[in-house]
Amino acid sequence: MAAFRPVHTTRILRDIFIAFATAAVVATGFWMTSPVESQAARPARIAGKPNLNGIWQALNTANYDILSHQAKAALAFRPGPVVPVPAAPVLAFGAVGAVPAGNGIVEGDEIPYLPEAAKKQKENQANWLDRDPEIKCYLPGVPRANYMPMPFQILHSDKAVFIAYEYAGAVRNILLKDPGPAPVDSWMGQSVGAWEGDTFVVTVTGFNDQSWFDRAGNHHSDKLKVVERYTPQGPDHLWYEATIEDPTTFSKPWKMRFPLYRHINPDARLNQFKCVEFVEELMYGKLRKQPVQ
Amino acid sequence: MRNILVGLAIASVAATSLAAQAPKTIAKPAALRTSDGKPDLQGVWTNATITPLERPQNIKDLVLTEEAAARMEKAVTDRRDRLNEPSDPNRTAPPQGGDGSTGAAGNVGGYNNFWLDPGERVAIVDGQRRSSLIIDPPDGRIPALTQEARTRQQARAKLAMGRGQYDHPEYRPLAERCLLSFGPTTPLVPNYFYNNNLQIVQTPDHVMILMEMVHDARVVRIGGTHLPKHIRPWMGDSIGHWEGDTLVVDTTNFPPQQNFRGASENLHVVERFRRADDKTINYRFTVDDPTTFTAPFTGEIPFRAMEELIYEYACHEGNYALGNVLSGARNEEKRLGSKQ
Numbered sequence: 237m238a239a240f241r242p243v244h245t246t247r248i249l250r251d252i253f254i255a256f257a258t259a260a261v262v263a264t265g266f267w268m269t270s271p272v273e274s275q276a277a278r279p280a281r282i283a284g285k286p287n288l289n290g291i292w293q294a295l296n297t298a299n300y301d302i303l304s305h306q307a308k309a310a311l312a313f314r315p316g317p318v319v320p321v322p323a324a325p326v327l328a329f330g331a332v333g334a335v336p337a338g339n340g341i342v343e344g345d346e347i348p349y350l351p352e353a354a355k356k357q358k359e360n361q362a363n364w365l366d367r368d369p370e371i372k373c374y375l376p377g378v379p380r381a382n383y384m385p386m387p388f389q390i391l392h393s394d395k396a397v398f399i400a401y402e403y404a405g406a407v408r409n410i411l412l413k414d415p416g417p418a419p420v421d422s423w424m425g426q427s428v429g430a431w432e433g434d435t436f437v438v439t440v441t442g443f444n445d446q447s448w449f450d451r452a453g454n455h456h457s458d459k460l461k462v463v464e465r466y467t468p469q470g471p472d473h474l475w476y477e478a479t480i481e482d483p484t485t486f487s488k489p490w491k492m493r494f495p496l497y498r499h500i501n502p503d504a505r506l507n508q509f510k511c512v513e514f515v516e517e518l519m520y521g522k523l524r525k526q527p528v529q
Numbered sequence: 530m531r532n533i534l535v536g537l538a539i540a541s542v543a544a545t546s547l548a549a550q551a552p553k554t555i556a557k558p559a560a561l562r563t564s565d566g567k568p569d570l571q572g573v574w575t576n577a578t579i580t581p582l583e584r585p586q587n588i589k590d591l592v593l594t595e596e597a598a599a600r601m602e603k604a605v606t607d608r609r610d611r612l613n614e615p616s617d618p619n620r621t622a623p624p625q626g627g628d629g630s631t632g633a634a635g636n637v638g639g640y641n642n643f644w645l646d647p648g649e650r651v652a653i654v655d656g657q658r659r660s661s662l663i664i665d666p667p668d669g670r671i672p673a674l675t676q677e678a679r680t681r682q683q684a685r686a687k688l689a690m691g692r693g694q695y696d697h698p699e700y701r702p703l704a705e706r707c708l709l710s711f712g713p714t715t716p717l718v719p720n721y722f723y724n725n726n727l728q729i730v731q732t733p734d735h736v737m738i739l740m741e742m743v744h745d746a747r748v749v750r751i752g753g754t755h756l757p758k759h760i761r762p763w764m765g766d767s768i769g770h771w772e773g774d775t776l777v778v779d780t781t782n783f784p785p786q787q788n789f790r791g792a793s794e795n796l797h798v799v800e801r802f803r804r805a806d807d808k809t810i811n812y813r814f815t816v817d818d819p820t821t822f823t824a825p826f827t828g829e830i831p832f833r834a835m836e837e838l839i840y841e842y843a844c845h846e847g848n849y850a851l852g853n854v855l856s857g858a859r860n861e862e863k864r865l866g867s868k869q
Contacts, residue, residue: 279733283564289732374846389748391730391737394564395571398730398737400746407744409728415838422841446846506748508762512707512845516698523855525696525862 278471283394286434286468291499291506293387294476297338299370299380301452302492303347304340311335311451312365325365341383343491347454353485360453368451372519373511375406375423377447378440378462379478379492387499389506397429397436402509410438418442421458436466457484472498561804563731568774568804570729570736573839574832576717576812577648577725579605582828584661584669591660591669598651598658605649612642646723654811654829662718662828671790672824678791695858698851703786705851707844710742713789714764715780716798716814717830726839727832729802736769736776743844749778756782763787765798776802792818808834 279287300311310322310333326333349357360367370376376384386402397410410429418426418441426442440462448455465477474496481489521527563569579601584591593601627636652659661669674682694700704711712720717738719725728739736749749767756766766782778800785793801813810832817825 289734375841375843389735391732391735391748393571393730393732395569396730398728398739398746400737400748405743405745407739407746409739409839411838420840423843423846424841503753505750510708510763516706520698520852520855523852523859524698525693525859 280471282392285431285436287471288390288392288397288436288466288468288474290472291387291389291504292474292496293499294383294494294496296341296383296494297336298341298383298492298494299385299450300335300338302340302342302383302450302454303452304345305335305338305452307337308335309333323365341492341494343493346490348487348490350485350487353455357453357455360448360455362453364451364453367453369447370451371515373404373515374446375404376401377423377443378408378425378427379464379476379480380447380449381406381408381424382464382476382478382496383494386509387506400506402506404512405508405510423447425460425462432465434468438464438466440464455485456480456482459484466496469495472500474498561807565733567731567733567771568776569731570776570802570804570810571731573726573728573835573837574810575648575726575835576719576830576832577646578650578652578662578719578830579648580652580659580662581721582662582718583671584663588660588669591657591664591667593651593658593660595658601651602649609642609649616641644723646725647721648719648725652829652831654831655805659829662830663826664829665827666824671826672822674791675819675821675823678821682791693858695855698855701851701854704742705854707743707848707851709745709763709787710740712742714740714745714787715747715767715783716789716800716816716828717812717832718814718828719830724842726835726837728839736778739839741839742842744842755779758782761785761794765796772801774803778802789816790821792816792821795820805831 278289281287282289297305310326310329312323312326313320314323315321321327322329322333347357365371381388381399381401381403384401384403388399388401388403391398391400395412397412399408399410401407406424408424408427410427412429414428415426421442421444423444423446425440427438427440429436429438431437441460443456443458443460443462445456445458445460459482461481463479463481465475467475467477469475475493476496477491477493479489479491480486517528561569563571623630623636630636652662663669663671666672692700698706702711703709710720710724711722712718712725717727717740720742724741726741728737730737730739734751736751738747738749739745740747745764747764747767749769751769751771753768755768756762760766761782761784763784764787765780767778767780769776769778771777780798780800781796783789783793783796787793789796789798795818797817799815799817803811803813805811812830812832813827814830815825815827816822
């Protein structure tokens, strides 16, 4: 890096050119190795169905807000002398705590809330710091798990489909035989999967009313039913579509849709984000013998 | 647990020679294979058993007679039936400080028997009814700790003496904090309490082992090398390979907070999964840590197929205990402080 001290631009460009030229000569072998070859051979199909195995991730900002949104300074605000300013608990994050813009993932860019539910979303958003289950590292629910800003791994065999999420170590065993209604409500719901041609369709029911759709306070009740459609678009992409139904929250079903990308680097792996430990100070810090000042 | 020990004591008296219990060889039907020809380990399994990890001192042999095993199992089911009798609705609260009972969660009767599911059967491996899960060393017991480990334990105990166990959440057990199951996670030794259930999903590249508690999926990579030493996931870092029809899983990189019988950062666990028949996996584990144990030790556990599903164990989301334990301690301090 010493070569890049502030000097004449032409000299920098010359240095960069030389560096690249040298690198190209040295690294010819690297360029000739196709990245596809360096990842283990991956069968296109499993028991006649598209191979869903892999580490997948959404590339969007839907976890901030599933609807379209422009960038803003923070997730939580307080009144300011001219315009609202970041709330005290998030102020120190500066640009790191700002919200990136997004096109949204909801079909028609509108959620058909019933009036009471629309009100609740606004309250949720205003009280985001106290209410978002993600802040307390609670399980993300479905579909939110699929667009958290962390990957998940699908384990697909001829007998099972299982999803392990990096965020909070959430898991879903996709049942391939419908056991009937879920005997108990849960955060991640009960998933039952079946193939429709090359699309894997997962019906998720048996939710509790605790999870959210995003950090913008979008919510549901325990009547939520999510029908997910995973449709491969080549070996490294899945189109994900979810139909959301909840007659106590929404006036009609609505849809979200976004691509999932497969991590193709040869050393791709699911890491661990067991955040329970990370929120202990937030949740229990006041109960210490000597709270941290 | 006390009754199990009584059962084992009776069993030891009745135990006869090993010769009568020759291991059975069980054929492996082709149907128990995956499409890529590997033995199929998939399904929902339980490792619950009444056979303890370590052999009780008064039992000599690894193998129990059929009669001895039946007596042990009867002692457990008799106790279960007795504890399942309806509670007296007119009973009074336990006296302050507890009633001296030895049930789960202390001597005020935290859980009654309805909630417990510790297993009711003796572990059977290759047709042998076992008195301990540990098969090596031959006495069925965890080898002595090294001098280094004893010194470490003494230092830990000294540190713990100088502080209140309820002062901070970090002083509470990992399970109470909902970070991990309260049983060992790697190796997959039963907790003798409840939820000893696991699910295995297998692809050519990965084998996923889900433990019901705390919805912990250990994803074993087939082939490859271990993570850099500074990356220490809960449950360790597992890589696997096939030796014939046995899946061998090698786990290192345990975090310092996760302790198995005094071993943590240097713990090395090798697990061997072998399909025994259509309802059983024979699971063998070897634990090694020269900084903690004077010798490695090996155990065997049958995993029995279950028809039931595993449901969500959302521990942290419903963890009222940790907050209540800490606030209880703060209230107690206030009460004692105001008395002085």
